[in-house]
Amino acid sequence: MTTQTQQQNKNGYFGEFGGAFVPPVLENKLKDLANFFFKTAFTEEFEKEFIHLLKTYVGRPSPLYYAKRLSEHIGSKIYLKREDLNHTGAHKINNTIGQILLAKRLGATQILAETGAGQHGVATATAAALFGIKCKVFMGAEDVERQKLNVNRMELLGAEVVSIDAGQGTLKDAVDAALGYYIEHPDAYYLLGSAVGPHPYPTMVAHFQSIIGKEARKQFLEAEGKLPDSIVACIGGGSNAIGLFKEFIPDENVKIYAAEGAGEGLDTKRTAATLNLGKRMIFQGSDSLCLTDEDGNPTGSYSIAAGLDYPGIGPEHAYLKEIKRVEYHAITDREAVNAFKLISEKEGIIPAIESSHAVALAAKLFKNKSETVIINLSGRGDKDVERL
Numbered sequence: 001m002t003t004q005t006q007q008q009n010k011n012g013y014f015g016e017f018g019g020a021f022v023p024p025v026l027e028n029k030l031k032d033l034a035n036f037f038f039k040t041a042f043t044e045e046f047e048k049e050f051i052h053l054l055k056t057y058v059g060r061p062s063p064l065y066y067a068k069r070l071s072e073h074i075g076s077k078i079y080l081k082r083e084d085l086n087h088t089g090a091h092k093i094n095n096t097i098g099q100i101l102l103a104k105r106l107g108a109t110q111i112l113a114e115t116g117a118g119q120h121g122v123a124t125a126t127a128a129a130l131f132g133i134k135c136k137v138f139m140g141a142e143d144v145e146r147q148k149l150n151v152n153r154m155e156l157l158g159a160e161v162v163s164i165d166a167g168q169g170t171l172k173d174a175v176d177a178a179l180g181y182y183i184e185h186p187d188a189y190y191l192l193g194s195a196v197g198p199h200p201y202p203t204m205v206a207h208f209q210s211i212i213g214k215e216a217r218k219q220f221l222e223a224e225g226k227l228p229d230s231i232v233a234c235i236g237g238g239s240n241a242i243g244l245f246k247e248f249i250p251d252e253n254v255k256i257y258a259a260e261g262a263g264e265g266l267d268t269k270r271t272a273a274t275l276n277l278g279k280r281m282i283f284q285g286s287d288s289l290c291l292t293d294e295d296g297n298p299t300g301s302y303s304i305a306a307g308l309d310y311p312g313i314g315p316e317h318a319y320l321k322e323i324k325r326v327e328y329h330a331i332t333d334r335e336a337v338n339a340f341k342l343i344s345e346k347e348g349i350i351p352a353i354e355s356s357h358a359v360a361l362a363a364k365l366f367k368n369k370s371e372t373v374i375i376n377l378s379g380r381g382d383k384d385v386e387r388l
């Protein structure tokens with residue numbers, strides 16, 4: 001199968017989805033960033049520094065672990081890609097290291113970021129500390145409350161955390177605030193944390209996260225001598241999912257699944273299942289899918305997982321859904337909490353509540369199917385222990 005996503009996406013469109021819908025003050029800025037990214041990020045010199053830091057600072061490659069007891073419980077052969085073992089405890093650091101190397105070359109003196117679960121905020125604050133650059137992180141007030149551990153970590157790392165009371169005080173509001181600040185301070189570097197927003201962010205973030213799938217493919221081939229039957233990831237904006245998927249998209253025999261946050265259910269208003277329920281529209285700089293109210297306006301979302309609690313979705317996923325290359329399922333809070341407990345007890349691994357959605361989906365889809373499966377364990381669950 002040849003899809004557009006295999007090629008470097010130079011204009012920021014995946015089928016009809018994507019683009020850059022921003023105020024004039026950011027238009028040239030983002031065009032320059034896109035040009036700089038394509039000119040710089042694929043050079044030998046850049047790649048060398050990126051991979052070196054991933055190896056020596058982040059601790060990559062992350063292991064691909066055969067989860068024996070979980071496999072016995074589910075009735076399929078389950079491997080976990082251990083992004084939870086990365087420095088700072090999630091996949092987010094892959095992208096922040098990549099983007100901070102761009103920001104450094106651009107001479108940035110201030111880094112901005114939004115965060116939901118706090119993992120991207122922590123990863124950005126970490127990368128900013130590593131390079132001695134000032135850092136400001138926008139976070140919804142509700143998320144500040146439910147992910148306190150990560151707020152403390154960001155502050156310890158020297159970042160300023162700005163709590164946003166607007167809207168529901170979740171990731172959507174943090175992105176709005178970060179974009180608003182960026183419009184007023186276009187000299188700052190906006191280090192976006194998921195494969196969402198205006199071009200070039202979805203393409204850049206997917207590129208830096210694609211290390212997950214590159215490693216997993218190689219590791220699985222080494223372990224099993226063939227490719228997996230299926231791969232699974234959770235999906236908020238879409239960065240850990242696209243990071244795992246990208247490398248497998250051309251492999252027609254590998255089935256690809258993503259688990260979005262159903263919250264309290266698809267038939268309720270308390271949901272974050274954008275790929276199942278969203279409508280096409282321009283939202284936060286990109287033409288993609290978004291949850292809407294009765295009048296067709298963008299609305300808020302709800303999921304127990306702050307990192308999945310987002311009404312938008314990256315344009316590449318909207319495209320992969322349209323061409324039916326990836327199946328997007330919705331997992332409820334309750335199913336995710338059960339999976340959180342299951343994997344903790346069966347494997348001695350406490351996963352992030354976001355990642356637990358992927359485990360829950362795999363447990364459902366592959367029950368007694370004897371399939372070989374890779375689940376992306378996108379992060380660790382320390383931040384969630386107190387609340388769940």
Ligand SMILES: Cc1ncc(COP(=O)(O)O)c(C=O)c1O
Pocket residue numbers: 090091116117118119120193194195234235236237238239240241306307308352354355378379380
């Ligand atoms: C551990 C973890 N997994 C998944 C996500 C979802 O983000 P994305 O869809 O960009 O991977 C988050 C977001 O904060 C997260 O912290």
